[in-house]
Amino acid sequence: MCGVIGLWANREVFHDLYQGLLSIQHRGQDAAGIITYDGRFHEKKGNGLVLDIFGPEEAAQLKGNVGIGHTRYPTIGGGGHEDAQPFMVNTPFGIILAHNGNVVNYRQLKKELFEKNQRLLNSDCDAEVILNVFAQELEEQKVKHLTPENIFKAVAGVYRRVKGSYSVVAYIAEQGMVAFRDPHGIKPLSFGRRKDGLQPSYAFASETVSLNLMNFEDIEHIQAGEAVFLDRQRGLHRQKIIHKKHTPCLFEWVYFARPDSVIDGVNVYKSRVNLGRLLAAEIKKKNLEIDVVVPVPDSARDAAIEIARRLKLKYREALVKNRYIGRTFIMPAEIKRQSSVRQKLNPICSEIAGKKVLLVDDSIVRGNTSRAIVEMVRECGAEKVYFASYSPPLRFPCVYGIDMQTKTEFVARDADEELVARRIGADRVIYQTLKNLKKAVRMENPALKSFCSACFDGCYPTGDVTQDVLKAIEEERKLVQESQLELNIKTGR
Numbered sequence: 001m002c003g004v005i006g007l008w009a010n011r012e013v014f015h016d017l018y019q020g021l022l023s024i025q026h027r028g029q030d031a032a033g034i035i036t037y038d039g040r041f042h043e044k045k046g047n048g049l050v051l052d053i054f055g056p057e058e059a060a061q062l063k064g065n066v067g068i069g070h071t072r073y074p075t076i077g078g079g080g081h082e083d084a085q086p087f088m089v090n091t092p093f094g095i096i097l098a099h100n101g102n103v104v105n106y107r108q109l110k111k112e113l114f115e116k117n118q119r120l121l122n123s124d125c126d127a128e129v130i131l132n133v134f135a136q137e138l139e140e141q142k143v144k145h146l147t148p149e150n151i152f153k154a155v156a157g158v159y160r161r162v163k164g165s166y167s168v169v170a171y172i173a174e175q176g177m178v179a180f181r182d183p184h185g186i187k188p189l190s191f192g193r194r195k196d197g198l199q200p201s202y203a204f205a206s207e208t209v210s211l212n213l214m215n216f217e218d219i220e221h222i223q224a225g226e227a228v229f230l231d232r233q234r235g236l237h238r239q240k241i242i243h244k245k246h247t248p249c250l251f252e253w254v255y256f257a258r259p260d261s262v263i264d265g266v267n268v269y270k271s272r273v274n275l276g277r278l279l280a281a282e283i284k285k286k287n288l289e290i291d292v293v294v295p296v297p298d299s300a301r302d303a304a305i306e307i308a309r310r311l312k313l314k315y316r317e318a319l320v321k322n323r324y325i326g327r328t329f330i331m332p333a334e335i336k337r338q339s340s341v342r343q344k345l346n347p348i349c350s351e352i353a354g355k356k357v358l359l360v361d362d363s364i365v366r367g368n369t370s371r372a373i374v375e376m377v378r379e380c381g382a383e384k385v386y387f388a389s390y391s392p393p394l395r396f397p398c399v400y401g402i403d404m405q406t407k408t409e410f411v412a413r414d415a416d417e418e419l420v421a422r423r424i425g426a427d428r429v430i431y432q433t434l435k436n437l438k439k440a441v442r443m444e445n446p447a448l449k450s451f452c453s454a455c456f457d458g459c460y461p462t463g464d465v466t467q468d469v470l471k472a473i474e475e476e477r478k479l480v481q482e483s484q485l486e487l488n489i490k491t492g493r
């Protein structure tokens with residue numbers, strides 16, 4: 001999961017890009033970057049938060065009315081500065097590119113690009129692979145000025161070679177801007193117009209909240225296997241290049257996306273309320289005595305309010321979040337996750353002591369966070385602690401861009417509700433069913449027929465994720481985690 005924004009405007013783009021990146025900071029807090037264009041490219045990338053990387057100096061340096069910005073959540077790549085996006089190649093034309101997703105055949109393509117195409121990749125980031133495949137596909141057409149047909153042909157070439165999930169924004173110097181989603185449209189990508197000149201300005205973004213904040217309207221979602229191209233005159237061309245089943249990532253509605261975003265026509269807030277409504281019905285069937293419903297902030301709040309309302313129970317915000325500590329789930333190393341739970345959440349014991357508490361969270365991933373929260377609530381004197389997850393048990397690795405790539409990480413890998421409850425120390429665990437998760441999303445857009453639900457049921461929509469692929473990714477991930485852990489220990493992070 002990362003956040004990407006592409007902007008071609010009637011004015012300097014830095015401030016819009018900066019605001020836009022702040023609005024999708026939740027999609028990646030590891031690194032950020034911006035490249036702008038005003039006849040030449042200007043670049044600033046770094047590790048850390050958007051606020052830490054860009055200041056007045058960068059605002060002055062990043063000139064131009066075209067630019068691409070990115071916030072990184074590391075999956076492939078060790079998380080170094082050299083892996084931060086966007087990336088740039090100077091031939092053909094000069095291209096900059098950033099993406100959100102994960103390229104499954106990244107290693108093979110990197111080797112192929114060197115051996116067959118004489119392209120040396122200088123990072124461990126899969127965006128550089130997509131960029132070079134795209135550049136190669138354009139170069140082979142040997143044209144001086146790119147037409148929409150040239151662009152769509154190059155994107156078709158990317159679809160042929162690049163496996164996995166990728167929502168891409170690229171700018172080709174003096175030729176135009178292109179955005180496309182992978183053939184299954186796993187990761188979100190939308191665009192909008194701003195009528196602020198003779199021609200409208202255009203923006204592409206991972207989440208619609210960025211488009212709203214930059215005052216873009218007429219928002220549309222790019223379809224699975226579709227490319228949108230803005231030519232030299234900023235004329236808009238779009239083409240559905242490949243026809244595969246659209247399978248958007250279910251976890252966007254569960255956790256990743258902001259509640260004020262709309263993903264593929266589904267208001268994220270409403271989908272979370274629906275999840276609360278459907279889970280309330282499941283909880284009711286269990287006949288539990290509950291005194292108070294407490295959300296694990298922030299993502300669980302919308303569903304928890306709905307659960308309390310449906311079950312006619314007291315709702316209390318009894319866990320207070322320190323907003324200045326990052327999201328634990330997306331921190332790269334386990335050591336960070338374990339130590340940060342207590343710093344991140346503090347209980348209001350008066351609302352918990354002597355009560356039968358129903359905690360509500362978006363998911364239970366590794367179980368460390370859930371266990372620490374249950375322990376904290378018990379220490380406050382809760383009589384019973386029930387734990388409700390408004391998503392189903394996570395049991396399978398995600399190979400499409402989320403940092404849960406080893407099966408052994410999941411607390412529910414081999415367990416039913418009872419065993420998970422024992423593992424996290426709760427009196428009872430209640431999970432949402434996968435059927436109800438899909439239903440909650442579909443209630444807001446019945447046109448969505450299929451989803452990626454691989455982390456819940458092991459069905460990988462791209463059809464090319466074999467046991468060997470899973471094993472290779474798992475081994476690579478372990479190496480990255482070990483080197484990250486070593487780095488953290490050395491630097492005291």
Ligand code: SF4
Pocket residue numbers: 186248249250251252397398399400401402452453454455456
């Ligand atoms: S495996 Fe899960 S987290 Fe990964 S893309 Fe699919 S639904 Fe999303």
